[in-house]
Amino acid sequence: MSNFALSYPAINSIRKHRRLPSDVRIEQILRAALVEFSQHGFSSARMEDIAQRAELSKGGLYAHFKSKESIFEALLLKRLTPSFNNQQWVLTGGESLNEAIKSFIDHLYGQLSDPDVIATLKLLLTESRRIPHLVDFWRREIIDKYLAEQQAILKAAANNGHLRHSAFLDDAALLMAPALYGAVWQMIFDETTATATVDSLRRAHMRMLHELLVP
Amino acid sequence: MSNFALSYPAINSIRKHRRLPSDVRIEQILRAALVEFSQHGFSSARMEDIAQRAELSKGGLYAHFKSKESIFEALLLKRLTPSFNNQQWVLTGGESLNEAIKSFIDHLYGQLSDPDVIATLKLLLTESRRIPHLVDFWRREIIDKYLAEQQAILKAAANNGHLRHSAFLDDAALLMAPALYGAVWQMIFDETTATATVDSLRRAHMRMLHELLVP
Amino acid sequence: MSNFALSYPAINSIRKHRRLPSDVRIEQILRAALVEFSQHGFSSARMEDIAQRAELSKGGLYAHFKSKESIFEALLLKRLTPSFNNQQWVLTGGESLNEAIKSFIDHLYGQLSDPDVIATLKLLLTESRRIPHLVDFWRREIIDKYLAEQQAILKAAANNGHLRHSAFLDDAALLMAPALYGAVWQMIFDETTATATVDSLRRAHMRMLHELLVP
Amino acid sequence: MSNFALSYPAINSIRKHRRLPSDVRIEQILRAALVEFSQHGFSSARMEDIAQRAELSKGGLYAHFKSKESIFEALLLKRLTPSFNNQQWVLTGGESLNEAIKSFIDHLYGQLSDPDVIATLKLLLTESRRIPHLVDFWRREIIDKYLAEQQAILKAAANNGHLRHSAFLDDAALLMAPALYGAVWQMIFDETTATATVDSLRRAHMRMLHELLVP
């Protein structure tokens, strides 16, 4: 079981008390929590399982979080706050529209293929009632601002004649709707099925943007 | 709750043994279950609450279903099987494209405003792991067939010159993606917020279809 | 199941209300109860199963017995009262000791091979606490009297020189102890195992009686 | 119930979390389980009562056993495995037959007066269906071996002329049958009644062994 032969200070291998820096533990716990919560939902997820996945004992969780609920909040706070604004789709004068569309699609579907993003989105759907303040914050500060920004960029570009005055200018959500469709598919279906759907969608999505955006 | 105004013999309201035909009770139970399951998720939903909502004792549920799980399955079996194919969007030669688009959008967003549809969809997202056989059936027999049918209709119409050869011909899911976006919004946000988003989306969605479909 | 094919009015086969004379029903129920009780014990036996075995509905039982307990009592009352005294081992002057011993053993082990007797005995062991009055009655009126009678017969025969003054004269229970041993084996072990033990026991038992009884 | 007189530090009696080493608790639980199971049978015994008797909360049981069934199995495994072979009746050349018989009877009826042995035996009768593997093991490894050993000893002694070639040589079970009869009586009847029967039986039993064994 333990490999005494290899590790010199053999005592270390035995002790169960593995004391870690708090922030490292918290990171471990939240990672574990994301998996368990998104796999089973908030109330079906068991502290026992989260603990095990974080390589900790059940009681040990309570040294870092005061309750299951507080783990959940910390998790969504972390994952909802700094995500989408990493890099956005910006039309600069220099690059061609084709390249811009491609980079947008790449970015969008790149997010989609990140299991953590899907998992977070699923939690949001399932458990949004549990964290209304966070959901509200997320919508106002992240989503709405992102969409408004997108819309402004699109309108400016359209006014400059770089792209057509299309329906996308009315509601930038249209731009991303197919990608969300793909995300939903990934939540519901197994990987093979979902991947096929997403691939087809991605190609059609790109073609649609071309049709609607080229001036 | 009890409607004294309608039912004359008030004595009925008092007696505890309210015996109902099995199929009526089953209907009641499933109606109650849809509300409770979609509101709290499978495992947080309590048999006690389902029973109360179905005006029954907790134990009484077990005269009709052998377990919580079996209620869940019966519910999704019922709601997944005969739903979407009620009436679909068909382009007949006679009607104009404008009217066809309008009727499609009306139908799509009409479904969206039905809380039962949203509730079912939410359950599907949340708990699909619980009923893989049903989910599989639903995708193959309902969704895929519907999409294929749509695509065939669109292609025929395009070949006849009634509409443009657009990206929609590549993947009919594009047609409905914005509506699903709206559905997801309804699952996450409160009614006021969601309604505003959906309304905006609906108008932009219709305009988008026009732009992409008129020949 | 029912053999209506033979009786003319075929409509009878359909109706569920099969009204039977009360005593026949009671007989059916007690027969079913003996099986279920001795197989699962009093509290694990289910009214549902007793009813089914008696070809009756659960509620129907209550037309004949007011409770589970009362079925149990009726069952043991019936089976404890008139049983053992059917025919006993009596040494008449005419028959030889060998024949008497053989007939005794045959009778004893004949009872043992009756599953109903084993079942009743098992119930007695398991659930005697539930029916102290019956158990008491059974011991005083059936068992003690039978043993006393046996002892009297043995003593008389010994005094007449027909058999030896053995330990059996001190306690007639010794006579039957090996058979009870066999009965216990039948309660605990499967049929094959028990039968082998009982057969061996029976032969040794008979030989023992010869050794101890022949003058 | 609580023994203030004996345990000095009364504070111990108050605190709720009385943490014990796992093996001690398991011992306590099994002791409690034997009482409850043999008193009420497996299915009538309540986890609540077992817990209370083991001075533990209901849920606490599940830290040590995963189910009621597993407590039952552990109990019978423990009680069936190492019991009978403590000390057996061995005829050595040195001691007289009278002394050997006396020590055998003492040992046999000594076991009989141990309530735990009676309780286990009762459980075996009542619930043997629940643990066929254990019952099978017990018969093959404990009972059959013990009987075979007894028989071998008897035969050797008979060949040496130390005792008579009696029916006991055919089946050593005959030796113990009256004691089992006594055990059965203790299961069925109240203590006073049973004790009287057992005492009588014991004397007759000893006399019977003398009659059959002295060469």
Next chain:
DNA sequence: AATGAATGAGAGTTCATTCAT
């Protein structure tokens, strides 16, 4: 900071019994 035995408040389920039909 960490463990895991222990608690206690439910949860789902079973089932003897009742009662409208």
Next chain:
DNA sequence: TATGAATGAACTCTCATTCAT
């Protein structure tokens, strides 16, 4: 009499949380 839907109490088991170590 008979049925089976319905009740309600009791049961086993689960699990977030606490606490002695």
